[in-house]
């Protein structure tokens with residue numbers, strides 16, 4: 001059932017001992033939303049714990065170093081930034097079918113939770129959580145503001161993608177005005193800083209970029225072997241997908257990352273007009289019009305062909 005702010009408020013005010021689930025391959029938005037919401041619940045005197053199927057990458061330490069939260073048997077199950085229960089990873093087995101509140105901004109949300117606060121046009125889950133906190137009149141701490149800002153900044157590509165709402169800019173302005181957030185440091189760590197391994201990997205994978213459909217599609221596949229060779233972990237490849245649409249004339253770019261043997265997480269980006277969420281839905285995934293994803297199993301070359309065919313259909317060439 002889809003709900004609005006007033007119902008979400010009474011749910012949060014009346015909940016206790018909550019577990020907050022973030023999606024696998026965690027990004028700035030789900031981590032920011034998870035830890036930001038944890039701070040908000042703490043303001044209400046409610047204990048909570050943030051969980052994720054994968055370890056939180058080191059560069060998000062400034063949000064996660066406060067700790068996941070106390071260990072307790074949760075009474076309330078909340079999911080943030082999760083469109084589909086499958087994205088809970090190993091937590092699907094534990095909390096699948098049991099999520100009571102989902103706060104999300106994916107138009108493709110499967111409506112799996114008992115109550116879903118969905119704003120499909122929001123830049124980030126963090127944008128919804130910030131507005132909800134304002135609506136509730138809950139105090140926002142500096143740590144909370146830092147988390148929510150990070151989610152909005154990362155999901156908007158530093159306010160660059162056209163999913164960036166006027167509201168996202170307003171929130172950034174409010175945060176600049178009201179909280180002493182170090183924007184420059186956050187954005188440097190989120191967008192510029194990389195390991196030497198990553199720097200070298202970028203050079204290497206750039207060489208491996210493959211043009212298809214006359215250059216309208218760019219494919220970039222990174223296998224487990226390549227990651228091992230370069231000493232780079234899967235999560236360090238996060239933020240790589242936008243590289244695929246930097247090439248001129250490209251309409252769709254796809255980063256394929258091998259999660260485990262023969263299982264590829266495919267991140268789609270649209271340079272302009274193509275709706276990649278629709279393409280990913282045909283492959284069992286989903287997301288946003290300009291940034292979406294799916295998980296496909298098979299050999300690298302078969303998956304590349306499958307993707308090429310799906311993109312060909314979508315762009316009609």
Ligand SMILES: [Mn+2]
Nearest residue numbers: 029081124125
């Ligand atoms: Mn998000």
